[in-house]
Amino acid sequence: MSNKIKMATRNMSFYYGDFKAIEGITLEFSENQVTALIGPSGCGKSTFLRSLNRMNDIIPGTRVEGDVFLDGENIYASGMDMVEIRKRVGMVFQKPNPFPKTIFNDVAYGLRVNGVKNKSELQDRVEASLKAAAIWDEVKDRLNESALSLSGGQQQRLCIARALAIGPEVLLLDEPCSALDPIATQKIEELIRELKKNYTIIIVTHNMQQAARVSDVTAFFYMGRLIEVNKTEIMFTKPSIKQTEDYITGRFG
Amino acid sequence: MVEWGNGMESRKKRKLIEGMAFGVIRLSTVIICLALAIMLGFILVNGYKAINWTFLTEPPMDAMTKGGIFPAIVGTFYLTLGAITIAFPLGVASAIYLSEYAREGKMVRLIRIGINNLAGVPSVVFGLFGLGLFVVFLGFGSSILSGSLTLGFLILPVIIGASEEALKAVPQTYREASLALGGTRWQTIYRVVLPAALPGILTGSILGIGRAAGETAPIMFTAAAFYTTKLPSSVFDEVMALPYHIYVLATAGTHIDETRHLQYGTALVLIAFVLGINLVAIIIRTRIRRKQTY
Numbered sequence: 001m002s003n004k005i006k007m008a009t010r011n012m013s014f015y016y017g018d019f020k021a022i023e024g025i026t027l028e029f030s031e032n033q034v035t036a037l038i039g040p041s042g043c044g045k046s047t048f049l050r051s052l053n054r055m056n057d058i059i060p061g062t063r064v065e066g067d068v069f070l071d072g073e074n075i076y077a078s079g080m081d082m083v084e085i086r087k088r089v090g091m092v093f094q095k096p097n098p099f100p101k102t103i104f105n106d107v108a109y110g111l112r113v114n115g116v117k118n119k120s121e122l123q124d125r126v127e128a129s130l131k132a133a134a135i136w137d138e139v140k141d142r143l144n145e146s147a148l149s150l151s152g153g154q155q156q157r158l159c160i161a162r163a164l165a166i167g168p169e170v171l172l173l174d175e176p177c178s179a180l181d182p183i184a185t186q187k188i189e190e191l192i193r194e195l196k197k198n199y200t201i202i203i204v205t206h207n208m209q210q211a212a213r214v215s216d217v218t219a220f221f222y223m224g225r226l227i228e229v230n231k232t233e234i235m236f237t238k239p240s241i242k243q244t245e246d247y248i249t250g251r252f253g
Numbered sequence: 254m255v256e257w258g259n260g261m262e263s264r265k266k267r268k269l270i271e272g273m274a275f276g277v278i279r280l281s282t283v284i285i286c287l288a289l290a291i292m293l294g295f296i297l298v299n300g301y302k303a304i305n306w307t308f309l310t311e312p313p314m315d316a317m318t319k320g321g322i323f324p325a326i327v328g329t330f331y332l333t334l335g336a337i338t339i340a341f342p343l344g345v346a347s348a349i350y351l352s353e354y355a356r357e358g359k360m361v362r363l364i365r366i367g368i369n370n371l372a373g374v375p376s377v378v379f380g381l382f383g384l385g386l387f388v389v390f391l392g393f394g395s396s397i398l399s400g401s402l403t404l405g406f407l408i409l410p411v412i413i414g415a416s417e418e419a420l421k422a423v424p425q426t427y428r429e430a431s432l433a434l435g436g437t438r439w440q441t442i443y444r445v446v447l448p449a450a451l452p453g454i455l456t457g458s459i460l461g462i463g464r465a466a467g468e469t470a471p472i473m474f475t476a477a478a479f480y481t482t483k484l485p486s487s488v489f490d491e492v493m494a495l496p497y498h499i500y501v502l503a504t505a506g507t508h509i510d511e512t513r514h515l516q517y518g519t520a521l522v523l524i525a526f527v528l529g530i531n532l533v534a535i536i537i538r539t540r541i542r543r544k545q546t547y
Binding site: 015053055058060083084086087091097098099100104109110112113114117159162166226 | 356357424426427428429430432433440445447449
């Protein structure tokens with residue numbers, strides 16, 4: 001891994017009230033690589049992902065210990081603006097969640113809340129984002145139709161386009177294909193491989209094949225701890241810890 | 254006692270109970286609809302004869318035994334408009350605070366108990382409160398302003414309750430999506446949550462409008478005139494109002510029997526007025542809904 005470290009956590013723990021959901025995780029994410037977070041349900045991988053752009057801040061009674069770095073800067077340091085962080089670290093959720101707006105306004109939303117008013121700039125950036133998310137050809141003639149009229153797979157690519165529009169550096173994907181059929185899933189996976197040229201991508205997935213197909217690095221979580229992390233081809237062929245092997249081969253989880 | 258697989262006997266019994274349960278439920282629904290139909294029909298049958306152009310456009314004449322109810326229509330319109338103008342922004346703002354900003358805790362529970370209790374206060378108490386605060390203490394006199402404020406407070410809990418429900422019904426995923434795109438909390442509320450909740454909020458407000466238009470006790474001491482031919486020229490003027498006019502004709506006049514048809518006519522106009530406002534609100538709501546899905 002010769003790439004520059006884009007994001008990193010150091011001894012990060014996360015609490016829901018008194019419950020420690022994540023314990024002391026130290027992990028690095030390299031630029032222009034896809035890192036897959038795998039592990040059984042409830043192992044804390046989604047919670048971990050959501051703390052990388054401070055999305056957990058909206059849940060009352062939660063608390064983070066340890067550090068999360070973005071370009072060497074601690075995003076939980078006092079004085080850090082979480083709105084600013086979320087602009088730099090975009091997120092796509094498990095279920096496609098377009099706004100009940102037109103396709104155009106959906107993608108333009110992030111730009112508008114960040115103060116872009118110029119019409120031609122909006123148009124250019126919406127088009128560029130939809131192209132980057134490989135959905136432009138399917139929607140270019142229906143930009144004024146409801147985003148909800150799209151199929152699930154299209155909606156998810158729209159959500160990716162929406163996330164790309166505000167120019168993030170890191171993209172967090174929280175099981176982006178779990179609500180999609182295999183063909184839509186394949187399209188998203190192709191897109192992820194394409195997007196890593198420009199972004200640092202971290203993806204949570206329950207699908208082992210997906211992790212193997214799209215990621216460069218895989219991290220295995222279990223019961224709130226990081227069990228093992230390595231290059232994906234090594235993780236899936238010669239994992240060094242038995243729990244990892246058991247999980248990957250489907251013996252538990 | 255539930256007996257499983259005990260042959261024909263228990264199956265018959267369960268079928269019978271099922272039939273009875275649905276029968277009772279169906280009957281209840283029919284009774285409710287019937288009650289409404291009878292009430293509306295009764296008023297319609299007794300009141301339609303009173304309705305004519307003079308009745309709708311002229312003030313009462315000859316000790317209110319003749320003439321029309323125009324001042325009362327205008328008065329109720331102003332009072333309702335005033336009440337909703339006051340209660341809508343206040344109520345929606347409170348609902349946003351409760352649903353989006355306030356952290357659940359003792360304070361919020363207390364506020365909620367307060368609002369629920371406000372909803373349970375008898376309307377005549379609101380009337381006395383309005384008399385004490387707006388009419389006397391603040392010196393607004395018996396006026397549109399005092400009446401609107403009183404009615405506004407009366408319907409506030411309805412609007413807060415409905416708005417809060419509507420805001421809570423907006424999927425959390427919308428909020429997450431907006432926040433993840435670098436929206437602030439206010440931008441999220443203003444641009445995503447509120448538009449999505451607006452149809453539900455309007456539904457609540459419709460109920461509030463109906464309530465405000467129909468109440469008598471709160472305006473008795475704060476706004477309603479027994480008789481006036483003069484139309485209001487400012488918010489500090491007293492007005493006639495439809496529900497109060499019905500009350501006056503039916504109880505306080507000296508020609509109660511003679512004016513019977515006028516009483517029904519006024520009731521009919523009041524019902525038509527409320528239904529009319531509801532209809533407008535429903536049309537607005539449907540339009541917003543349609544706009545949202547595209």
